[in-house]
Amino acid sequence: MYVSTRSSAPPVGPERAVLSGLAPDGGLYLPRSLPPLDPELLAPGPMSYPELAYRVIAPFFPGFPEPRLRAALEASAARFETAEVAPLVRAGGRHFLELYRGPTLAFKDLALTLLGEFLAMSAELAGDDSGILVLVATSGDTGKAALEGICPEGGGSLPRRAGAAPAPRVAVFYPSEGVSPVQRLQMTSHDAPGALVYGIRGNFDEAQRAVKAAFAEAARPGSPLAAALAASSTRLCSANSINIARLAPQIAYWVKAWRDLRDRGELGSEGLMDLAVPTGNFGDILAAWYAKRMGLPVGALVCASNRNKVLYDFFETGRYEARRPFYATSSPSMDILVSSNLERLVYHAASGDPGRVASLMAGLAETGRFELGPDERSRLSDFRAGWADEAPAAEAARRLFEATGYLVDPHTAVALAAAESAGYPRAGRPLVLAATASPFKFPLAAAASVGLRGRGGSEGAAGLEAELAAAELLARAAGLEPPPAFLALRGRRELHRETIDPGSIGAAIRGALGALGASASAGRGARP
Numbered sequence: 001m002y003v004s005t006r007s008s009a010p011p012v013g014p015e016r017a018v019l020s021g022l023a024p025d026g027g028l029y030l031p032r033s034l035p036p037l038d039p040e041l042l043a044p045g046p047m048s049y050p051e052l053a054y055r056v057i058a059p060f061f062p063g064f065p066e067p068r069l070r071a072a073l074e075a076s077a078a079r080f081e082t083a084e085v086a087p088l089v090r091a092g093g094r095h096f097l098e099l100y101r102g103p104t105l106a107f108k109d110l111a112l113t114l115l116g117e118f119l120a121m122s123a124e125l126a127g128d129d130s131g132i133l134v135l136v137a138t139s140g141d142t143g144k145a146a147l148e149g150i151c152p153e154g155g156g157s158l159p160r161r162a163g164a165a166p167a168p169r170v171a172v173f174y175p176s177e178g179v180s181p182v183q184r185l186q187m188t189s190h191d192a193p194g195a196l197v198y199g200i201r202g203n204f205d206e207a208q209r210a211v212k213a214a215f216a217e218a219a220r221p222g223s224p225l226a227a228a229l230a231a232s233s234t235r236l237c238s239a240n241s242i243n244i245a246r247l248a249p250q251i252a253y254w255v256k257a258w259r260d261l262r263d264r265g266e267l268g269s270e271g272l273m274d275l276a277v278p279t280g281n282f283g284d285i286l287a288a289w290y291a292k293r294m295g296l297p298v299g300a301l302v303c304a305s306n307r308n309k310v311l312y313d314f315f316e317t318g319r320y321e322a323r324r325p326f327y328a329t330s331s332p333s334m335d336i337l338v339s340s341n342l343e344r345l346v347y348h349a350a351s352g353d354p355g356r357v358a359s360l361m362a363g364l365a366e367t368g369r370f371e372l373g374p375d376e377r378s379r380l381s382d383f384r385a386g387w388a389d390e391a392p393a394a395e396a397a398r399r400l401f402e403a404t405g406y407l408v409d410p411h412t413a414v415a416l417a418a419a420e421s422a423g424y425p426r427a428g429r430p431l432v433l434a435a436t437a438s439p440f441k442f443p444l445a446a447a448a449s450v451g452l453r454g455r456g457g458s459e460g461a462a463g464l465e466a467e468l469a470a471a472e473l474l475a476r477a478a479g480l481e482p483p484p485a486f487l488a489l490r491g492r493r494e495l496h497r498e499t500i501d502p503g504s505i506g507a508a509i510r511g512a513l514g515a516l517g518a519s520a521s522a523g524r525g526a527r528p
């Protein structure tokens, strides 16, 4: 059962929590109590990734049919480059958990390749046969991962049975100036019925706020958006990490990392591992902390920030100050000043007092800040904070590459440098860093960080061409093949070219309901 962080409204089942994303009071859902890890997960012996993920995830979704859950996990794993899904690679005395071997080259794939099926199962359990439109605010990586997870190109989704609700559809909103050329083309070239992509004039926080405003408008009876949704019998859902269906799958790979360390004899005498996570919306690291609270032997969790170090300051001072200059960095998925999932940690800090969380979050909305008391701060002692600006992050990536030949992307580089500045790794304890994106997803920045500068850049090749040239350099220097998902970008066409103001998002969604309605009913005719 799931409760809201902001009120003591009666708990809801997992299917309601998945379908609504946000609770009606504006809070986030979390499980009333975290299910302890199945002891088999910590026992010796091999276990496939889908089996491991099933044992971690299933207790969060009682009532979801086991065969479908298992089939979804198998289908998701099959979309990754390797059967182990998330390889753990040792380099430079650290362990990199490569979470980027999926279809869009970033860790969001681990959860979003499951989301379409989770939404479909939730709708069936809730007896809701309205259409689903998933809204996504993205800082660059979530958008394409949601498109691939929910409306894959070529229609490669799971089979749907006769009479089931129409397939979920997606509308993605990305900050028009805030994503890399590769990220932009991945999204704007996505060619699948039921998929829409818009640029938003502004940064990620503005895009995220606009999407939240659309959810609020949809919940207001009589608003234009509510009327359009009712007329097309559609409900809005969220693919952002506020959705509990995003968080649960992210717990599984931390369990895998610990098992790999144990199997390789890399755990020290305490049996613990420390973690360092490049953080933006606080989803990935929250999942790691949940894993610890469920019984995974984890020591410290290092929350790594880039120059937008609002989380670093929060952990250091107890004060969250969102009103500050915003910097566009080479780790765009961490360029976030309002970190949505932190609210779930604040709920814990407040000992589960929803009134206190509601008042802190009201303060954040009104004044851009909130502050924890000393008792509340003392409940965050599992966390350490570190941050790294562009130069030290690039420098850390360069040193690692020169010493070991191992390449990291700019987000992972921030975690590497930030962990180091916080004093990690510590003697006697392995440090696992979340490698959240492939270096080939950010080839220009990755190549520049290791001192490679292509002629493409100096001759003024712009945008995607420069990225492609940098990828070739990177591949040669590291002796790697660029991943197929990257190579496939060459020659793709932008299909979605619209850029809108944050205030027009409701109108865009109303327009989308019309456009998608037509393609959905065409699609429905073709279904068995």
Ligand SMILES: *Cc1c(COP(=O)(O)O)cnc(C)c1O
Pocket: 106, 107, 108, 141, 142, 241, 278, 279, 280, 281, 282, 283, 284, 285, 333, 334, 411, 436, 437
């Ligand atoms: C999304 C993302 C992050 C940040 O993850 P959160 O769960 O939002 O904290 C870090 N790195 C990459 C590459 C990402 O795509």
